[in-house]
Each structure stands twice: as structure tokens, then as C-alpha cells.
Amino acid sequence: MARNDLFDDVTAIISAPDNPYISRWKASGKPVIGYFCQYAPPELLLAAGALPVRLRGAGSEDSASGDALMSSRVCTFVRHVMSLVLDDAYDFLDGEISVNTCDHVRRAADVFTKKSALPFHGFISVPRTPRESLFDYYLGELRKLQAALAEHFKVVIDRESLNRAIRQTNGTRRRLSALNQLRRLERPKLSGAKALSVHIAAQLMPPDDFAELADNLLAELESFEGYDPPTVRLFVTGAELDEPAYIAAIESQDALVVADDICFGERSVFGSIDENSDDPLDAIARATFFRTSCARMIGDFPNRWERLNRRVAETKADGVIFQRLIFCDPWGAEQHNLLHRLQSDPAFPILSLLREYGVVPTGQLRTRVQAFVEKIEIARVRNGAAGGGA
Amino acid sequence: MSRKPLQQVPEWLQLFQSMPNIQRFFAGDSNAHGMNSLLKSLNVYLKKMLHHNDSDHPFVWYNLGFNSELIYALGDVCPVPVESLGVMHSLIGSHDITLEFIDHAQACGVPNDCCSADKLAIGAMHKQVYPQPACTVGINTPCDAQVLSTQVIAELGQAPFFAIDVPYYHNDETIRHVAKQLWELVPFLEAHTRRKLDYDRLREVCELSNRMTETIWEWLEWRKRAPLAQSSKLVAFTLILQILFTGSEEGLAIAQGLLREARERSERDERFFEERVRAVWYQDPVWTDLQIYDWFERELGLTVPVDIFGFYAHEGLIDTRTPETMMLGLARKLVACHPMARQFRGNIDVYIRDFMHMVEAWNADCCIFAGHIACKHAWGGIGLFKEALRKADIPLLIFEFDMFDPRVTPYQDVFFEVERFVNEIVYPRKQRKASA
Numbered sequence: 001m002a003r004n005d006l007f008d009d010v011t012a013i014i015s016a017p018d019n020p021y022i023s024r025w026k027a028s029g030k031p032v033i034g035y036f037c038q039y040a041p042p043e044l045l046l047a048a049g050a051l052p053v054r055l056r057g058a059g060s061e062d063s064a065s066g067d068a069l070m071s072s073r074v075c076t077f078v079r080h081v082m083s084l085v086l087d088d089a090y091d092f093l094d095g096e097i098s099v100n101t102c103d104h105v106r107r108a109a110d111v112f113t114k115k116s117a118l119p120f121h122g123f124i125s126v127p128r129t130p131r132e133s134l135f136d137y138y139l140g141e142l143r144k145l146q147a148a149l150a151e152h153f154k155v156v157i158d159r160e161s162l163n164r165a166i167r168q169t170n171g172t173r174r175r176l177s178a179l180n181q182l183r184r185l186e187r188p189k190l191s192g193a194k195a196l197s198v199h200i201a202a203q204l205m206p207p208d209d210f211a212e213l214a215d216n217l218l219a220e221l222e223s224f225e226g227y228d229p230p231t232v233r234l235f236v237t238g239a240e241l242d243e244p245a246y247i248a249a250i251e252s253q254d255a256l257v258v259a260d261d262i263c264f265g266e267r268s269v270f271g272s273i274d275e276n277s278d279d280p281l282d283a284i285a286r287a288t289f290f291r292t293s294c295a296r297m298i299g300d301f302p303n304r305w306e307r308l309n310r311r312v313a314e315t316k317a318d319g320v321i322f323q324r325l326i327f328c329d330p331w332g333a334e335q336h337n338l339l340h341r342l343q344s345d346p347a348f349p350i351l352s353l354l355r356e357y358g359v360v361p362t363g364q365l366r367t368r369v370q371a372f373v374e375k376i377e378i379a380r381v382r383n384g385a386a387g388g389g390a
Numbered sequence: 391m392s393r394k395p396l397q398q399v400p401e402w403l404q405l406f407q408s409m410p411n412i413q414r415f416f417a418g419d420s421n422a423h424g425m426n427s428l429l430k431s432l433n434v435y436l437k438k439m440l441h442h443n444d445s446d447h448p449f450v451w452y453n454l455g456f457n458s459e460l461i462y463a464l465g466d467v468c469p470v471p472v473e474s475l476g477v478m479h480s481l482i483g484s485h486d487i488t489l490e491f492i493d494h495a496q497a498c499g500v501p502n503d504c505c506s507a508d509k510l511a512i513g514a515m516h517k518q519v520y521p522q523p524a525c526t527v528g529i530n531t532p533c534d535a536q537v538l539s540t541q542v543i544a545e546l547g548q549a550p551f552f553a554i555d556v557p558y559y560h561n562d563e564t565i566r567h568v569a570k571q572l573w574e575l576v577p578f579l580e581a582h583t584r585r586k587l588d589y590d591r592l593r594e595v596c597e598l599s600n601r602m603t604e605t606i607w608e609w610l611e612w613r614k615r616a617p618l619a620q621s622s623k624l625v626a627f628t629l630i631l632q633i634l635f636t637g638s639e640e641g642l643a644i645a646q647g648l649l650r651e652a653r654e655r656s657e658r659d660e661r662f663f664e665e666r667v668r669a670v671w672y673q674d675p676v677w678t679d680l681q682i683y684d685w686f687e688r689e690l691g692l693t694v695p696v697d698i699f700g701f702y703a704h705e706g707l708i709d710t711r712t713p714e715t716m717m718l719g720l721a722r723k724l725v726a727c728h729p730m731a732r733q734f735r736g737n738i739d740v741y742i743r744d745f746m747h748m749v750e751a752w753n754a755d756c757c758i759f760a761g762h763i764a765c766k767h768a769w770g771g772i773g774l775f776k777e778a779l780r781k782a783d784i785p786l787l788i789f790e791f792d793m794f795d796p797r798v799t800p801y802q803d804v805f806f807e808v809e810r811f812v813n814e815i816v817y818p819r820k821q822r823k824a825s826a
């Protein structure tokens with residue numbers, strides 16, 4: 001299949017809650033479980049014989065049903081997801097796993113349990129800071145979930161099934177990693193929007209099917225010479241973002257997003273988990289709990305700051321776009337802390353953007369990105385090739 | 391002496407200069423034991439703070455989800471809730487300073503949709519008004535706003551930071567999990583304050599804390615009497631007591647003042663107005679202008695015998711027999727009793743259940759959901775809350791406002807909403823019921 005056809009496939013997979021892979025999985029009599037946050041490890045769901053499907057708001061035209069129950073003061077991502085749930089678009093799910101990611105997802109869990117007909121609800125209380133002494137609590141939560149899944153779906157989740165699931169997700173991460181390397185080239189072979197689409201697809205389809213799709217993509221991209229070097233290479237970070245159109249709007253301004261640190265994107269690619277552990281759930285828990293943290297993890301900002309600096313340098317990004325969904329407190333703190341650090345250490349130029357989920361990027365976004373790109377270019381001219389703070 | 395005298399910090403100086411006048415103003419009502427004891431204890435706290443500052447004693451910063459016992463138990467260590475200065479200015483009516491803190495936080499990158507309690511704290515930290523801490527403590531309760539606040543404390547405190555994780559569930563495992571972290575916190579505090587925790591001293595502090603809790607419970611019992619004899623505006627003070635004063639003589643003195651006033655006014659059967667309607671004020675008090683409750687009483691006959699910041703759940707006292715039982719008791723206070731933390735951190739059921747209990751126990755006619763715009767967890771549950779109230783046939787008023795920032799919803803709008811609700815819905819309905 002040609003490169004463009006493959007990307008068309010990816011677009012079809014991610015544009016609505018359901019997709020042909022999910023339907024096929026369901027048709028074979030196996031369960032599908034929705035989950036909100038990556039601190040709910042998909043390996044555990046796969047080991048339970050279920051297809052993990054990351055919950056999204058794609059396909060939601062308005063959030064009226066969510067607004068009615070949750071008000072308009074809740075994160076628009078959560079409102080769109082819950083609108084789809086309330087409007088039965090997620091009826092194909094056999095269960096859902098919520099996490100205390102933030103207040104908004106907590107309330108979504110209330111709506112899930114009280115207003116949806118889903119037969120299974122799991123919940124993970126993830127400690128708010130990735131400290132070693134709190135790890136056992138998280139592992140305990142996963143063990144409880146393991147028992148609940150086994151009981152509800154009448155399956156055995158053992159060492160073998162967990163290690164098999166680890167091998168599958170390691171395969172997914174390996175392939176995504178290889179694709180991401182193609183974004184770093186002088187002439188990137190993958191745009192940020194396309195890369196995000198592929199990362200999202202990986203969270204909505206069976207790992208074996210994704211492996212086939214990704215291998216085909218990698219093979220096709222081999223012969224592609226890449227895009228012309230962009231005027232500006234950007235790094236995107238911040239809150240939940242699973243809308244490739246948003247990245248495409250950024251990239252329409254003489255820029256390419258060569259790397260990101262968003263949970264639907266590259267933050268989902270955190271290296272590999274030991275495939276032969278005697279206690280695979282421990283291995284999964286450790287990899288998940290101590291992965292690059294999300295802004296909901298208190299006191300870990302210094303590590304995130306250090307990693308962001310390192311990755312911006314490694315990927316030769318000229319600037320960083322920080323985006324935040326309105327009403328999101330965890331990423332509100334991150335915005336403050338980033339701006340605070342940058343004041344004393346202007347390591348890179350930054351543009352901070354406020355988003356609403358499901359809103360088609362407007363001219364205003366393009367204008368702001370355009371001005372940011374120009375600012376970077378002017379600084380580059382002023383400072384010579386070495387770049388410097390714009 | 392290495393620290394700047396607090397009298398040289400304009401925001402503190404204004405507070406020190408205002409306090410005697412405010413004390414004199416309220417002293418005019420010799421029966422206002424609640425307000426008078428609060429002001430007296432605040433004054434004592436401020437004097438001690440000056441002394442700690444001048445003597446170079448360690449300061450420990452923390453956020454509003456934490457309680458002060460462990461810090462008092464360390465001896466000459468000063469507890470500093472990072473919200474305290476902005477809140478004190480709001481309480482004494484110097485809103486210009488509170489709003490300046492809020493605006494400054496926003497100018498420093500805190501989004502405007504975040505909680506004003508955080509913003510006034512962050513603005514104050516940026517302006518470096520608090521003495522430099524020896525270390526800082528952050529707890530994730532009651533809500534995401536405190537996640538924001540603690541992340542910023544960790545960043546701006548420039549001191550070692552300890553995070554306490556409170557899980558989602560309401561069970562004993564949660565209490566044990568938090569107690570385990572308090573055991574970790576002790577050596578952290580000891581190392582950074584260079585003070586050894588003496589468990590006999592901790593026992594004394596916990597006993598004071600218990601006496602304060604028992605006094606609060608008794609006080610809230612008196613406030614169940616109808617008609618309410620004590621001012622509505624005092625009820626939310628429970629929260630301040632737990633954050634800043636619990637475990638101190640001052641805390642006990644405030645609680646005793648509140649109780650004495652409620653009891654004496656009830657026994658004298660005092661009446662300054664006719665009580666027509668009793669409401670449970672759910673969500674946040676109007677800290678920007680507590681006089682608004684006087685207005686409700688005088689103009690509408692509306693009283694608020696209890697609110698979410700004032701309610702202190704009966705979850706037992708701290709068992710002071712051993713260090714282990716004390717840590718468990720302190721953890722239980724933080725997760726199961728502390729106002730807001732109890733209702734807001736988990737699922738919506740506790741929030742709804744506590745409300746139903748308050749309506750019944752305090753014999754309320756209605757609910758006023760004063761929707762602080764940043765309480766996204768409460769707004770996120772509003773549909774389920776409304777359903778529960780509809781089923782229980784309890785009239786409900788919902789409005790948006792900001793508890794520290796009157797620019798969000800002007801007083802007039804709050805007046806208008808409450809007046810219409812009381813006069814057109816609740817009171818006529820109550821009369822209809824009475825005559826049926």
C-alpha cells in the first residue's frame with residue numbers, strides 16, 4: 001500500500017470512537033475496554049484478553065450531553081468524551097478504567113458509573129508523586145484491578161499472559177520509536193500531525209494489527225526523501241492533545257513539529273519493559289509509575305524540566321509550543337513553572353497556547369504561531385546560527 | 391539576624407497596623423466571643439511569627455489541605471500556610487492587597503481559571519512576603535487546585551519539598567497510606583528544621599487538637615437550634631482553625647469563643663431578626679465580604695447554620711496512646727475530617743451524602759450552591775448533585791462567583807440571586823408546607 005493510502009487508513013482509524021479493527025475484535029467475541037489515562041497500563045488489559053482503547057472525543061460534534069451533567073467548567077476533552085458516552089457512541093465497550101488523573105476524570109468516573117450501562121468499571125488511584133515509597137500502593141492498585149478483571153471477564157491473568165502483553169506493547173513502542181526517529185532528520189520524513197495520528201492509532205487497535213501497519217509505513221517511508229527542511233523545527237508539549245488537525249494548523253506556518261511530549265504522542269513511548277520478569281505486573285507497574293511523569297505528578301517538575309531541555313536540544317528544536325486545555329489545573333501549574341524557569345534560564349523560545357477540545361483551529365492560532373516562527377527567525381539572524389533565546 | 395524584619399514588608403506592616411483597630415471595632419460587642427477570640431488568636435499568631443522571624447527560627451510552608459499539629463509539635467517552628475497572608479487581608483477588608491496577589495500570580499503565568507486561593511498564595515510567594523522556609527510540605531487535597539499550588543510551592547519555596555499523597559478512596563487503607571507518609575515526613579521535618587520531634591510534646595499537641603475538635607462539635611450542635619442565635623458568617627471558621635491553629639492553645643481558644651457565643655446567645659434566646667429560611671451553604675463562603683451574611687439575615691431572614699467549610703465530621707478523635715495511634719489519628723483528620731478534603735477528593739457520593747446529612751441535622755430548608763468558579767470537581771458533579779436534590783425535593787440555588795475576587799461576580803448579583811431564591815421560592819414554599 002502506498003504511503004498516502006496508509007495514512008488515509010490511519011485517519012480512518014482515529015476519526016471516530018469505533019473503527020474496523022475494534023469491530024473485528026468484538027466480532028471474535030473478545031471484550032473491549034476503554035481507559036482514560038496512561039497510568040492505566042494497557043498491558044494489564046491485553047493480558048485479560050481485552051482490547052485496550054484509549055478514550056477520546058473524536059467524532060463528538062458538540063459536548064451538550066456532557067455539559068448538561070458536568071457544567072461548562074470542566075475540561076472540554078472530558079466533556080466531549082462523556083458526551084459520546086452519554087450519547088451511546090461508546091456502547092461497544094465492555095468496561096472502562098478511570099484514574100484519579102485529575103478532578104475532571106474523577107468526575108467522569110462518577111458519570112460513567114452512574115449514567116452508563118457499561119458492565120465493568122475499574123478505578124486506579126495513582127499516587128500523586130513518583131516516590132519509591134509510594135510504588136507499592138500503585139502496584140497494589142494494579143493487583144486489585146488484575147483480580148477484578150479476572151473475576152469479571154472470567155480469565156486467568158498470569159505471568160505468561162502478562163509477559164505476552166509486554167512483548168506486544170514493547171513491539172508497539174519500538175515501532176513508534178523508529179517512526180519518531182524519522183521526524184528528527186534534517187529533512188523530516190514525517191510531519192508532527194501524521195506522527196500524532198499514528199501514535200493515536202496505536203492506542204486504538206490490536207498490537208499485532210498495529211505492528212503490520214507500522215512496518216508497512218516504515219517500509220514506505222524508507223524510500224521517501226523527506227520534506228524540505230522546515231524554516232522552524234518545533235517541539236510541542238503540555239496537556240492532553242489527540243487532535244492532529246491542531247498540529248497541522250501549527251505546521252501550516254512554515255514549521256514542522258519534530259518532537260513532542262504529549263501523553264497521546266511521544267510520552268506513550270517510554271522504552272521497553274522487561275519481557276521475562278518473574279513478576280511481570282511489578283515490571284509493568286515500575287515502568288509506568290516511573291516513566292516521564294505527567295503534570296499531575298507533584299514535585300517532579302525539576303525532572304520534567306531537565307528532560308524537556310535535553311529533548312529540545314537532542315531533537316534540534318528551535319522553539320517549544322506549550323498548549324493547555326482551558327480549566328486544566330495540573331498543566332496550569334506546569335505553565336507557571338515553565339515560565340518561571342525560563343525567566344532565569346531562557347533555554348528556548350516558548351509560545352503558550354490555550355486550547356479547547358474539538359474546536360477547529362482558527363486564524364488566531366495560525367497568527368500566533370506565525371508570529372512565533374518569525375520571532376525565532378529574527379533571533380536566529382541576530383544571534384547567528386547558534387540560535388539563542390527569542 | 392539574617393532575615394528581613396516583617397515590619398519592613400508593606401503587606402505585613404499594613405496587617406500589623408490594622409489589627410488593633412479591627413480588634414477594637416469588634417470588641418464593641420462584648421458578646422461576640424467567636425470573632426473576638428479569632429482576632430485575639432490571630433494577633434498571638436502574628437506576634438509569635440514576628441518572634442520566630444527575629445529569632446531566626448525555622449518556617450515551614452504548606453498548602454491549605456494540611457493541618458498544623460506536627461509543626462507545632464516541633465517546638466519553636468513557625469507554620470505558614472501559603473494562603474494565610476492573602477486570606478487575612480481579605481478577612482480584614484484590605485482587598486487591594488489580596489487582589490494584587492491574585493493579579494500578580496496571573497501575571498506570572500498562573501491561568502485565570504485557577505483557584506483564587508492558589509493565586510493569592512502564589513502572588514504572595516512571588517512577592518517574597520513570607521520568610522524563607524526551612525522546608526515545604528504539599529498535600530494533594532482537596533482538589534487539583536492544590537496540585538497546582540503544591541507544584542508552585544515546590545518551585546518557588548527554594549527549599550526541600552515533601553509531597554503527601556492522599557488516595558481517592560474513603561477507607562482505612564487510605565488512612566494507613568497517609569499515616570505511613572507522615573512517618574516519612576517526620577524525619578524530613580526533623581532534618582530540615584533541625585528539631586527533634588518529642589512524642590510527649592506531640593501527645594500534648596494532639597490533646598489540644600482533640601479538645602478543639604470536641605469544642606467544634608459542641609459548637610456545631612448549638613448551631614442546630616432553630617432559630618439560629620449566632621451569626622451565620624462565623625461557621626466557615628472551622629477550616630481556618632484546622633489549617634493554622636489546630637494543636638495550639640490559640641486554636642482551642644477560638645473554638646471555645648465560638649462555642650461560648652453560640653451557647654450564650656441561644657440560652658438568652660437572642661433575636662436580631664426573624665429567621666424565615668435556613669440554608670446549607672454548599673461550596674465556598676463569600677470570604678471577600680463576610681458582612682454579606684449579615685445582610686442575608688437582616689433583609690431576608692436567611693440564616694446559614696452550617697456550610698461545607700464549617701462542617702467537621704464525627705470520625706473520632708486522635709488516639710494519643712502511642713506514636714503509631716497518633717499518626718493514624720492525624721492522617722484520619724487530614725483525609726476524613728478536614729473540610730473540603732473529605733468531600734472533594736474522592737467520588738461524588740461522599741459529597742452528596744454529607745450534604746443530605748447537613749440538611750437533615752441542621753434542619754435546613756434549601757441549598758445554596760455558591761459555585762466558586764475554580765471548584766471544577768464540584769461543577770463536574772453538578773448534574774448528579776442536582777438530581778439527588780431533586781429526588782429529595784430540596785430547593786437549590788446555583789450561582790457562579792469567586793470567593794476571593796469580587797470582580798468575577800459583583801455583590802449585587804449575588805444579592806439578587808439569593809433574594810429572589812429566598813423570597814420567591816423557598817419562603818413561599820415553606821409557608822405552603824406549614825399551612826398544608
Ligand code: SF4
Pocket residue numbers: 075076077078101102103104105239240296325327328329330331
Ligand atoms: S487535560 Fe488536564 S483537565 Fe483535561 S483530562 Fe487532562 S489533566 Fe485533566
Ligand code: SF4
Pocket residue numbers: 505506507508532533534535536674730734762764765766
Ligand atoms: S476545593 Fe475549590 S476552593 Fe478549595 S482549593 Fe479546591 S478549587 Fe479552591
